[in-house]
Structure formats: C-alpha cells, structure tokens
Amino acid sequence: MxxxxxxxxxxxxxxxxxxxxxxxxxxxxxxxxxxxxxxxxxxxxxxxxxxxxxxxxxxxxxxxxxxxxxxxxxxxxxxxxxxxxxxxxxxxxxxxxxxxxxxxxxxxxxxxxxxxxxxxxxxxxxxxxxxxxxxxxxxxxxxxxxxxxWPHIPSSTSKAKPTPTNDDLEILHVTTIEESDVVGTRDSLIFTIYERSARRMEALQIKVSDVPDWEDIEAYQAENKVFYVEVKGKRKIDRDLEFLPETMELLREYIESERADAVNAAKKRNKFYKEPDDLFLAATTGKPLNKQYISRRLSGLMKKAGVSGTGHRVRAKGLTDIVAAFDGFDDRGQPKSAQDVLIRAAEKAGHSNPQSLRHYLALSRSEGLAAKMNNIELLRDLGIKVQTRKKQLADIDKANDLFEAILNDLNVEGELLKFLEQYLGKQKVSEVKS
Incomplete structure (x- = not known):
C-alpha cells in the first residue's frame, strides 16, 4: 500500500x-x-x-x-x-x-x-x-x-478560471467595507494589495514601519512619485511592491483607526500583549493574520459580493495591470514586442517564467488597459475613501437626536441611553463578524 x-x-x-x-x-x-x-x-x-x-x-x-x-x-x-x-x-x-x-x-x-x-x-x-x-x-x-x-495527455476542456473585472472589484470593495465596521477597511486594503500582484505571504510581510507618515505621503503626492515596499517572493527572491501615495494614505488611515482599535482591545484583554510591527492584525486578538485566515476571509467576501473566483484571482487582475503597464507602442508607433513586455512584466511581478504571463498580456490587450491602469487605481482608492467616509457620516447621523436633545435640554438622558444602546449593539455585531 x-x-x-x-x-x-x-x-x-x-x-x-x-x-x-x-x-x-x-x-x-x-x-x-x-x-x-x-x-x-x-x-x-x-x-x-x-x-x-x-x-x-x-x-x-x-x-x-x-x-x-x-x-x-x-x-x-x-x-x-x-x-x-x-x-x-x-x-x-x-x-x-x-x-x-x-x-x-x-x-x-x-x-x-x-x-x-x-x-x-x-x-x-x-x-x-x-x-x-x-x-x-x-x-x-x-x-x-x-x-x-507527455504527448498522449487527453485534451482538457476545462475553462480558464475567471479574472475579476474592474466593475467586479468596485462591487467587491464596497461589499467588503460595508460587511464589518471593525475589519472592513483592513480587508479592503488586503484586496488592494492583491491587486498590486502581491501573493498572500507577500501581503503579510508588510510592516507598519513600511508605511510612510503623512508628511512623506504629501511630498510624494506633490512630486507624483510612487512608494516601494520590498518583500521576499517565491524562491525567497526579493521583489518590490509598488504603491501610489493615495494607497499609502489609506494604509496610514487604517493604522490610526481600525488597527489602533485592535491593538487597544488586545491590551485591555491581555496586559502582557506586545504590539507587533505586522501591518494586518486580527481585531479580537491583535495578532498578525495568517495565510489560511485571509484566504477563507477573502473568498467569503468575494462570494458575498457575487464575484467569481478567489483572492488569488484578484491577484491575477493585478498581474494583468502590471503587464498592461509595460505594454503599448514603441517610438515608431508599432506595438511593443510581446516577448519584451513579458520579460519586463515577469521581473516586476516576481515570476521566473515570462511565458506564464502570456494569458494576462492577451487579456490586457483585449481590454485596452495599458492607458487606463493608473487612473483605475486612483479611482479605486478614491472610491474606498468615499465609502469609508459614508460609513462615518452614517454614524454621525445616528447621533443627531442626541445632539438636538443636548442643544434644547430636552430628554437628554433618554436620548443618551438610546444612542448608547444602538452603539453597544453595533459593537457586539461587529465583534461577531470579525
């Protein structure tokens, strides 16, 4: 046997x-x-x-x-x-x-x-x-x-796995942010990093110390520069993940909001808790996430959003964008050589075999993404920010009755009790979701 x-x-x-x-x-x-x-x-x-x-x-x-x-x-x-x-x-x-x-x-x-x-x-x-x-x-x-x-393998009729479209990703980010007040921003950012072609193990290598402060982010925005974060890819080869300043802005906001809440909650539960430098933390324990957890979490969110595939397919969309960034026309107005595009894209994406990206080149050219890629990422970062602000404004709206009671000195205790009941009930629901 x-x-x-x-x-x-x-x-x-x-x-x-x-x-x-x-x-x-x-x-x-x-x-x-x-x-x-x-x-x-x-x-x-x-x-x-x-x-x-x-x-x-x-x-x-x-x-x-x-x-x-x-x-x-x-x-x-x-x-x-x-x-x-x-x-x-x-x-x-x-x-x-x-x-x-x-x-x-x-x-x-x-x-x-x-x-x-x-x-x-x-x-x-x-x-x-x-x-x-x-x-x-x-x-x-x-x-x-x-x-x-082997020349005698039967022909396979299996369909290629679906790669999410830009519309799919817009829906996915909105669904993810709305899903949880405690980890919605965190999970949306993990999807964003997947879109920059990061693998699970690479996304989990990013540290708080890799994220610049507000002053540096504003300086890079003014100079139209991008940030690079070095991680170890497959076969332990170093590679750089590329981020727009707008993406770093979202990461910095996460550090100072959701992540800070997770750290504070962990400190209350465990007086011996020591904050790690890892960027993405569990909301209940404050510990770094692992590959298995984020695979299950992201797959569940994609299913809820009605987007086919897994988190790995979001990365496939990122690979398509990377190939698109190197594609286009040469000085003579001729389409760039597919081989040249694939070699440069493979180096950027941390792939040892350029031919493994050929499918993404075909997809890129069919969608005409080469001229759109940076605008798409900027718009998506803006969309995430708008969605987050909507949630914050919704919370403020729920406190309007309390504000009115305080201003007019009418039934303040009753309105305060009602607001606290709503807030605590929401917190319990969020803890269950996290």
Missing part, C-alpha cells in the same frame, strides 16, 4: 549550509518505508519551486492516485519501471470509469513532471525521451516552447 503523510513543524531539512524547519510537506511511504524519489520531488516543489503548500498537497494526491493504480495493476511494480503503456492504461481506465478528461489530464501532467524532474536530476537515467537521439525510451516526451510534455 502506497500512502503519504505530511510533516509537522518538527521536521528539519538539512541544506548545504543550514537547517530549516518545514511543515506540511507530503512524504510517501510503502511497505519498505519512505519512497525517497517521490518524497524528494515534493520537497523540491515545496521549497524550490512554489510557495503554495496547498499546491504541493494536490501534487501528492495526484501522484498517490497514479502510484496506487500501478501498484495494484502491476503487482507491486515500482515507479522506476513505469512506461508509456502504464500511463496509457491509467488514462484509458480512468476516463472509461467516468472521470473527466480535465481531471485525468491534470494527474498525468503532474506524473510526467515528476518523471521529468527525476530524469533531469539523475534519479533515473535514460528513462524519459528528452535526448536528441534515436534510442527508445520508456516514457515519451515532446518538446514545447519552454519545457517538455
């Missing part, structure tokens, strides 16, 4: 010069113990190739599906002996049993990627046909523009 288990925080991986703790990495086992080749591939994917441990778990599940199939069909056949015949048999059996072509294609892409990695890293030798000779190999390979693929 082949199965996998994931590591906990006690797992230590020994590198060339250091040891590091990693949790959530799948490790495969069979009757003889650890299946080293498969486990090492997943360690590589987790540490060197991606920052999304959830994706690595998906790869593990797909590999387990295939390895169990050949273990049962091949009477204990090892993965090192897999051939095209086994891959074809798996493909046909799964499709005949009712699995969708897109599902089978996804599993086979991961399986082939594993064998390709094993061949390139000399875990197996002369097993995958990635050499320019006439020899026969156990597993076929077909050259693509950027790598290799």
């Amino acid at each position: 082949i199965f996998y288990k994931t590591t906990d925080e006690d797992c230590i991986l020994q590198g060339a010069f250091s040891k590091s703790s990693y949790s959530g990495i799948p490790v495969f086992f069979d009757s003889n113990g650890v299946v080293e080749g498969v486990s090492n591939y997943l360690i590589f994917k987790a540490i060197k190739d991606t920052d999304e441990i959830t994706s690595v778990t998906t790869y593990a599940y797909q590999l387990q599906t295939f390895l169990r199939f050949i273990d049962e069909k091949g009477k204990g056949l090892s993965w090192q002996s897999v051939t095209d015949g086994h891959l074809v048999e798996f493909r046909d059996t799964k499709i005949k049993s009712g699995n969708k072509d897109s599902y089978v294609a996804g599993v086979l892409r991961t399986v082939f990627d594993f064998f390709l990695w094993a061949e390139r890293n000399k875990v197996i030798r002369h097993h995958v046909a990635i050499y320019n000779d006439d020899r026969e190999y156990a597993i076929s390979a077909e050259k693509t523009k950027t790598s290799w693929k």
Whole structure:
C-alpha cells in the first residue's frame, strides 16, 4: 500500500549550509518505508519551486492516485519501471470509469513532471525521451516552447478560471467595507494589495514601519512619485511592491483607526500583549493574520459580493495591470514586442517564467488597459475613501437626536441611553463578524 503523510513543524531539512524547519510537506511511504524519489520531488516543489503548500498537497494526491493504480495493476511494480503503456492504461481506465478528461489530464501532467524532474536530476537515467537521439525510451516526451510534455495527455476542456473585472472589484470593495465596521477597511486594503500582484505571504510581510507618515505621503503626492515596499517572493527572491501615495494614505488611515482599535482591545484583554510591527492584525486578538485566515476571509467576501473566483484571482487582475503597464507602442508607433513586455512584466511581478504571463498580456490587450491602469487605481482608492467616509457620516447621523436633545435640554438622558444602546449593539455585531 502506497500512502503519504505530511510533516509537522518538527521536521528539519538539512541544506548545504543550514537547517530549516518545514511543515506540511507530503512524504510517501510503502511497505519498505519512505519512497525517497517521490518524497524528494515534493520537497523540491515545496521549497524550490512554489510557495503554495496547498499546491504541493494536490501534487501528492495526484501522484498517490497514479502510484496506487500501478501498484495494484502491476503487482507491486515500482515507479522506476513505469512506461508509456502504464500511463496509457491509467488514462484509458480512468476516463472509461467516468472521470473527466480535465481531471485525468491534470494527474498525468503532474506524473510526467515528476518523471521529468527525476530524469533531469539523475534519479533515473535514460528513462524519459528528452535526448536528441534515436534510442527508445520508456516514457515519451515532446518538446514545447519552454519545457517538455507527455504527448498522449487527453485534451482538457476545462475553462480558464475567471479574472475579476474592474466593475467586479468596485462591487467587491464596497461589499467588503460595508460587511464589518471593525475589519472592513483592513480587508479592503488586503484586496488592494492583491491587486498590486502581491501573493498572500507577500501581503503579510508588510510592516507598519513600511508605511510612510503623512508628511512623506504629501511630498510624494506633490512630486507624483510612487512608494516601494520590498518583500521576499517565491524562491525567497526579493521583489518590490509598488504603491501610489493615495494607497499609502489609506494604509496610514487604517493604522490610526481600525488597527489602533485592535491593538487597544488586545491590551485591555491581555496586559502582557506586545504590539507587533505586522501591518494586518486580527481585531479580537491583535495578532498578525495568517495565510489560511485571509484566504477563507477573502473568498467569503468575494462570494458575498457575487464575484467569481478567489483572492488569488484578484491577484491575477493585478498581474494583468502590471503587464498592461509595460505594454503599448514603441517610438515608431508599432506595438511593443510581446516577448519584451513579458520579460519586463515577469521581473516586476516576481515570476521566473515570462511565458506564464502570456494569458494576462492577451487579456490586457483585449481590454485596452495599458492607458487606463493608473487612473483605475486612483479611482479605486478614491472610491474606498468615499465609502469609508459614508460609513462615518452614517454614524454621525445616528447621533443627531442626541445632539438636538443636548442643544434644547430636552430628554437628554433618554436620548443618551438610546444612542448608547444602538452603539453597544453595533459593537457586539461587529465583534461577531470579525
């Protein structure tokens, strides 16, 4: 029986010069113990190739599906002996049993990627046909523009995941701010940072100390300059997130309002509480947010707003905007080379493979975003500010009866009691939502 288990925080991986703790990495086992080749591939994917441990778990599940199939069909056949015949048999059996072509294609892409990695890293030798000779190999390979693929994968008819439009994002920000008086601004700002192409782990790296004071923000506005915040991206490569002064203004307001309220509440609950430098905090505990929480929170808000996809798709919109910023026409009035645009955009977005942004270039050109991008961001920042002010004015309106009672010295105690009841009831509702 082949199965996998994931590591906990006690797992230590020994590198060339250091040891590091990693949790959530799948490790495969069979009757003889650890299946080293498969486990090492997943360690590589987790540490060197991606920052999304959830994706690595998906790869593990797909590999387990295939390895169990050949273990049962091949009477204990090892993965090192897999051939095209086994891959074809798996493909046909799964499709005949009712699995969708897109599902089978996804599993086979991961399986082939594993064998390709094993061949390139000399875990197996002369097993995958990635050499320019006439020899026969156990597993076929077909050259693509950027790598290799197994030539017999079924065609997938799955639709591309939706990328939110500008109208979608306007609705999303309004819904998010109205959803909670305690964390509405915070969550809206996380969406804004996603729109600047930040990944979850990058958004959570931003510190209070990264946000300039009001004087610096006004100076940058006057000089029409942008702010840069350095974060560590995939493969621990440094990259800069770019923010307009108007966005920094919103972040500074959040620090002095919602975030300050969260810190004060945490201090009242726990006298030993120490305020962290992390920008985004939980309203009830004052602790930094984690990746799992913001994924659940943002996905729920998108569902409430009726916007398809997840927070990751908001980032896809940001990638489209980055590509659009480098697109346009050259000095001769000709459209810029797609390759040049993609190379510059990939460097900006922290992507190692420029071709991975090709879809966003097509989307950008179809929407004509290159000339609109900065105006869109400015308008969205203005919209967030307007929505926040509307909430503040609504709170003031609720106090009008109290103000009138004080001015006319009529039933002041009664109006004060009514106002306090409304305010405390609202606070309790907000705490439940946070």
